[in-house]
Amino acid sequence: MSHYVGSPSLQTRTLPHSAQTQHAFAERVLRLGRAMWKHRWLYFMLIPPMIYYLIFRYIPIYNAQIAFKEFFALKGVEGSPWVGFQHFETFFKSFYFNELIINTIVFSVAKLLLGLPIAIILALAIHESRFMFFRSLVQTVTYLPHFLSCVIMLGLLLALLSPSSGMINEVIKALGGQPISFLTSPAWFRQVVILSDIWKETGWSTILYLAALLSVNPDLYEAAEVDGASRWRRIWHISLPSIIPVVVLVTLLRLGNILDGGFSQIWVLYSVPVYSVGDIIDTWVYRSGVLDFQFSLATAVGLFKGVIGLALILFANKIAQRVAQQSLF
Amino acid sequence: MFRSSREDWGFQLLINGFLLIVLILILIPLWRVIMTSLTPLDVYMRGGTPAFQFPWDWSFAAYAQMLTHPTFPRATLNSIIITICGTTLSLALTVPLAYALSSRTLPGRKIIIALILFTFLFHVGLIPTYLLVAKTLGWTNNILAIIVPPAVGVTNVLVMMRFFEGIPEEIKESARIDGANDLQVLWQIVLPLSKPILLTIGLFYAVNYWNEFFTPILYLNDQNLQPLPVLLRNILIGQNFSEYVDYDVSRAASIESLKSSAVLLTMLPMVLVYPWIQRYFTKGTLLGGVKE
Structure with missing residues (x-):
């Protein structure tokens, strides 16, 4: 909202409204932040399982891109060239x-x-x-x-x-x-x-x-x-x-x-x-x-x-x- | 309450007769394997495995031969290591995940559950995981490849989460007022109340690790690392029988007896433990609903 600041007329017209939304937004962020801080130990507990999921469940999904590539072990998953739907055909x-x-x-x-x-x-x-x-x-x-x-x-x-x-x-x-x-x-x-x-x-x-x-x-x-x-x-x-x-x-x-x-x-x-x-x-x-x-x-x-x-x-x-x-x- | 008429007796006879037939059908293969494993070589040579045997015809030679060769005890040890380490890791990941997600006020809870459920419903097949474990991580001939990738089961997480949700909030809240953080609440308050579910889920994980044979074949080339089910498969269909057993006719056991004794020895731990833990499995499955 800072770009309104240069125009006094706009500023006076929009200030109450934008201040209100800004305030509500800040309030929500604050409340979310407080809720997250309150649960900080739960997030701490989630770190190992989330790392597990990232590596062993989501990297395989990422690796599945080789279905659209010609996979060469030496070039790796990313380096292998794209071939489209050739393998499906x-x-x-x-x-x-x-x-x-x-x-x-x-x-x-x-x-x-x-x-x-x-x-x-x-x-x-x-x-x-x-x-x-x-x-x-x-x-x-x-x-x-x-x-x-x-x-x-x-x-x-x-x-x-x-x-x-x-x-x-x-x-x-x-x-x-x-x-x-x-x-x-x-x-x-x-x-x-x-x-x-x-x-x-x-x-x-x-x-x-x-x-x-x-x-x-x-x-x-x-x-x-x-x-x-x-x-x-x-x-x-x-x-x-x-x-x-x-x-x-x-x-x-x-x-x-x-x-x-x-x-x-x-x-x-x-x-x-x-x-x-x-x-x-x-x-x-x-x-x-x-x-x-x-x-x-x-x-x-x-x-x-x-x-x-x-x-x-x-x-x-x-x-x-x-x-x-x-x-x- | 019941009319104790002839119809009742006829009915009970019919259904219990049916159950008896089912029981026999389930047990026939086991009976056959037991008989084969106990048949002495001379009896076997004369006419194969008899249907019934009298006590004086028993021979434990096949079992002795199986257990004295170093391969079988080593595979048992490998299985025990995989099961204990795997179950420990599984619970160490499942418990905090389920506990954190059981807090309905946790911001982001729904997103995390959706991310987990997605991996449960969408599989990309074997190869992408194989590339990760064998090539990227380089876990060939490393039991981490058996233990880590299957460590968390979505169904188990959800069952445990539902159990944690059922623990009254007041108990946790009073501990928090006394200054405990969530980690302490989980460890000191929630886990002591959760022994049955820990046992149930732990047993599910343990059975899966104990029975696993595909990933060991996939990732472990070293025969010294193979767990029991893989050894059993090699004994049953392998070409080089003598690598796994001292095949020695003078010790009085046929190849069939040796194979059968291997089947029974592999089954034995499960059969011995199972009747005592059956109720936990039943309870766990009912908690999970139709999901397997």
Whole structure:
């Protein structure tokens, strides 16, 4: 406002007003400053986590610019020359584009469509069981695989599926059949991945449904009992509706992450013979980037997945807010 | 309350029968691995792993062979170091972050939460982080590469933040009136009240570090630094089996027994600890809602 000072007429006309806004502004700055000073120790605490976020979460986003560059290790991220959308075009036109997208979505959707009903039935069964000890035993045992590393799952799968000594192949041999190399057979690989994921995660995913079932008012069941509703009708009309909101939220969240497919699990289980049915976006990014040194192309594919993924999860969140009046994050 | 009719019994039989089948399906692979690991070499040579065994057929040779070779104990030690250092660092970053953000009057709180959430929702993939850790920081063959990059989990921050928000303001305010600053309030007042959430979040971090196998393979070439899951993977699919175990037929264990014993030994710490800490996991997950 200092440029008004030279003109007396303007000054007299504008002084009360500008002085007022100036005063209000100063007041606000002062109040903000006081609030910040009051919380100075909190800002002090925030320094290490903020440095962590800057380095390990935001520098990678900055590094992602190599998706639009031809990355040379010697020239570094900044020094490498720009090439525009060349790597994206390479990816879209490549023969593996369809394969990667289809594989990724097949795994995500199959795990969801098969896993969800099993989890719901399991939760309802656990909830209805009246043998308390057995109930908690089932919960403990079915939750456990969630906490095991994917490598342990590989060990367990080999014990079942190995062509030389796996249990299932022993049974096949005993019945007079030829042993099947499940993990390296394109006809079987997807089924193995999907079923083993269900084995690992279904129990744990019942937790949210069980919590929803426990929050149902017991009076409802009693009233239905008095009205002569059978057990099945009570499950259908009281239990099931009570978990629908959770089912909707879980489904939306999973659909928002549809491009994930389950990197760790597939990375541990897959091998060259099953790339055509098992390779997902993330595993391809790893191979082409880390193993084949195509850093720019791999980053472009990763960035493509990231942008679509961001849009999907925000969209899923909008629907969740509208349908279930709840945010996903 | 319940009609103790035949319908009830039939119903209970049905659902508990279903639960029993689920239980068996979960346990079959474990049973098979246990059996394989305990099968003596001569029994295995005669007809593979039997479905059931009597006590006099057990052999712990595979376990003995696994544990006496230096590789397995060393990998266990590496895993313990990674888990302890990683969990400590994770909590040291998560607690102050969550506590600062739990103060609703903190100027800039919303911006910081938005910046954190953004990194949670938007991923640029593996390569930019790989370039940072392996090339810029040069952490190849350095366990910092395993410990530091995944140190803060957004979900864990938000769960802990919500817990801190639930601590009554009056308790903190009275400490402030006595002249304590926020750092002292956190350390002396809030943290002693937060043991359950610290344990829960700490366990989540610890399990992730304990199970991590991809980043060690990505960043650690030195076999001496590899943690347990990586060693197990090498044992299961590796070509040079003899590098990890003294494979010696005279010591009476088949390769299959050795592999199975490695699976079980890797699982064992988790299986032993898990039943005692299960309730903390359940509580933590419910606090986090649908977010995993």
